[in-house]
Amino acid sequence: MSSLPGPGPTGAAGAADPYSPGQVPRVLAGREVELGRVRDRLGRVASFGELAGPLLVFHAPRGLGKTSLLRASEREAEALGFASAWLACSRERPFLAELAHSVDRALEAVDLAPEQRRSWRDRMRGLSLEVGVLGVSVGGEVTGDAADDGDHDVAAQAPIGALQDLLGEAARAVRARGGAGLVVYIDELHAASADDMSTLLNAVQNLDGARADTPLTVVTAGLPVTPEAIVRAATFGERSAFVPLDVLSPADARHLLAGPAADLGVAWSSDALDLVLEHCGGHPYLLQLLGSSTWTSRRPVGGDVLDIDDVSAGLPGAEQQLRAMYAARWAVATGLEQSFIVAMAAAGTGNITRAAIAREMGVDSRAISVPRDRLIDKGIIEPVGHGLVRFTMPGFDRWVRDRDSQ
Ligand SMILES: Nc1ncnc2c1ncn2[C@@H]1O[C@H](COP(=O)(O)OP(=O)(O)O)[C@@H](O)[C@H]1O
Ligand SMILES: [Mg+2]
Numbered sequence: 001m002s003s004l005p006g007p008g009p010t011g012a013a014g015a016a017d018p019y020s021p022g023q024v025p026r027v028l029a030g031r032e033v034e035l036g037r038v039r040d041r042l043g044r045v046a047s048f049g050e051l052a053g054p055l056l057v058f059h060a061p062r063g064l065g066k067t068s069l070l071r072a073s074e075r076e077a078e079a080l081g082f083a084s085a086w087l088a089c090s091r092e093r094p095f096l097a098e099l100a101h102s103v104d105r106a107l108e109a110v111d112l113a114p115e116q117r118r119s120w121r122d123r124m125r126g127l128s129l130e131v132g133v134l135g136v137s138v139g140g141e142v143t144g145d146a147a148d149d150g151d152h153d154v155a156a157q158a159p160i161g162a163l164q165d166l167l168g169e170a171a172r173a174v175r176a177r178g179g180a181g182l183v184v185y186i187d188e189l190h191a192a193s194a195d196d197m198s199t200l201l202n203a204v205q206n207l208d209g210a211r212a213d214t215p216l217t218v219v220t221a222g223l224p225v226t227p228e229a230i231v232r233a234a235t236f237g238e239r240s241a242f243v244p245l246d247v248l249s250p251a252d253a254r255h256l257l258a259g260p261a262a263d264l265g266v267a268w269s270s271d272a273l274d275l276v277l278e279h280c281g282g283h284p285y286l287l288q289l290l291g292s293s294t295w296t297s298r299r300p301v302g303g304d305v306l307d308i309d310d311v312s313a314g315l316p317g318a319e320q321q322l323r324a325m326y327a328a329r330w331a332v333a334t335g336l337e338q339s340f341i342v343a344m345a346a347a348g349t350g351n352i353t354r355a356a357i358a359r360e361m362g363v364d365s366r367a368i369s370v371p372r373d374r375l376i377d378k379g380i381i382e383p384v385g386h387g388l389v390r391f392t393m394p395g396f397d398r399w400v401r402d403r404d405s406q
Helices: 032-048 066-079 095-109 114-134 151-176 194-209 226-233 235-239 250-262 270-280 284-298 308-332 335-346 354-361 365-377 396-404
Strands: 056-059 082-088 181-187 216-222 241-244 381-383 388-391
Touching (some): 095 194, 270 308
Parallel strands (some): 082 181
8 A cells, every 4th residue: 555664775674564353454355245235224314314223233253353344344334424423332431422422523523513513512502411421220121202201211322312313413414514314333342231232222222213304323342242142222223234254265264364464566376376365264354363464474575476485484473362362362351251161162162052061061961051141242152053153263262282182
């Protein structure tokens, strides 16, 4: 890419590493279908000035590229004249107040007249208070129609109404200034509390009831538990558009490696690409990690070709980083969960049956539901249908077996 530094003047230092393990990539490989899903919505908002709902939810284990996808889509949206608000949920921070602030920041980028700005700020303060005070005890499924029977519902309705107003007014303000509309990105949605999730779903659902004048869309991402958490928060949440992210295809994985190098005039031999793919499958984080370790082992300059010796020389560095990540996953598991992990690793690589895990643990297969569910929540394992589970990070099973045999 044109903004990257070129090869060093002496050649000894080589060109700067263009890979980005753990950061948003310079070149987003693949994901055309998924970007297309967001583009469809942006198109509807831009063309009709109306809400493009329901919630769009990308879900996948860590490292598969959810945040990278949302960021790439955000760049596209801004180029199309959208204002974008960005929020990453966390169990520690109040969701609705954070959302209000990110919408406020999005409006800063839109050139509101000073008096509009002042009146928006006043409204914001009011809404933040409302949301901050009442946002603590919303429960169950509350729709616009169920508003007025009993104190609880009235209290519960307030943050929904406040959020509805906030999103609707912000979206209209963007449009009034000649923008296309507002797009709200919510990352790590699985970390939102059930109350906050319910408020968000209800607000978007209510806005959908009068979508004509609401130039808005909401795009989210979270761990594989997210769809379940959404449906638990509000049954109508099942109408959200759920899109799983899978590993990259071999062609996209090759592009992830070759694309950023080609921008610096550096090529990969096809053997070297094959070797990296053999180690990483299509896992984007691992590909970035091995791309980076290969690059730094060679420090190539324009015209060089990375080969299998460079990949091999970089492997120890990458493995060291991986071991640290495996150890971090192990450390967040409780004793019972660790027993489950050990049993699952002992049962083999790939998709493992519940029965095999229970057998290894020496218990009845009904007894393992709790650690299984918690490990899914933590993003360490994921269900793959028919009672099968697998580790979300390739190589973790081998690390656990090695650790266990020491
Ligand atoms: N499509 C992609 N093309 C290139 N790199 C990617 C892609 N998807 C993810 N990555 C890389 O993989 C790593 C993890 O991506 P991230 O978006 O943080 O995943 P998630 O949010 O699902 O945990 C990052 O280093 C990022 O650069
Ligand atoms: Mg992420």
